[in-house]
Amino acid sequence: MPLARRERQITLVRDVTPDLPRVLADRQRLCQVLLNLARNAITYTPTGARIVSITLSRAPTNPDFLLLTVADTGIGIAPEDLDRIFERFYRTDASRARTSGGFGLGLAIVRDLVTAMGGSVRAESTPGEGSRFHVMLRIADGGRGRRAGG
Secondary structure (H helix, E strand, O other): OHHHHHHOOEEEEEEEOOOOEOEOOOHHHHHHHHHHHHHHHHHOOOOOOEEEEEEEEEOOOOOOEEEEEEEEOOOOOOHHHHOOOOOOOOOOOOOHHHHHOOOOOHHHHHHHHHHHOOOEEEEEEEOOOEEEEEEEEEEHHHHOOOEOOO
């Protein structure tokens, strides 16, 4: 949040459904997934009155999963790049390495960690409007009575 607000003048919005069950996840790795996705969203959203949102709720299409979505109002990703963004070292534009840092590993790490926790990740994007990254995480204990967080 400090990076978003202080350095980029971006509003970070959180929307977490109350009393969600726990998921089958490693807490530290799940934090790493969330940080990688949030940092990317902040980095690729232009400075100013733009928004990055993080939501967590039951997956509407599968009650055995929670859905974590990180969405931005940034530059978006071209359709031809969407299939490759989770590959190691893949960058949609090599010139971005100089301006945003990084080596093109963040999304590959997200995919590997989420898959190792029994979940899945996908992205959708509209160039010039922003991107949405959806992480599906399996609910522990059939979703009975425990809170989200691993």
